[in-house]
Amino acid sequence: MNARTAADLERELAMLAFVRVRLRASEGEDVRLPTTAVDQVLDKLNSLARLPRVPN
Numbered sequence: 001m002n003a004r005t006a007a008d009l010e011r012e013l014a015m016l017a018f019v020r021v022r023l024r025a026s027e028g029e030d031v032r033l034p035t036t037a038v039d040q041v042l043d044k045l046n047s048l049a050r051l052p053r054v055p056n
């Protein structure tokens with residue numbers, strides 16, 4: 001098994017839920033997404049979440 005933790009999975013599922021809500025708000029309730037599109041969005045969100053934060 002890989003090094004993903006339950007917290008990693010929960011974070012990814014939360015991001016997926018966020019993406020779904022945003023897409024439905026902008027594209028309509030019946031919007032359908034190919035799995036590859038969802039994977040790409042989650043990969044991008046994960047990469048952004050891992051960037052070091054610059055203090056204000």
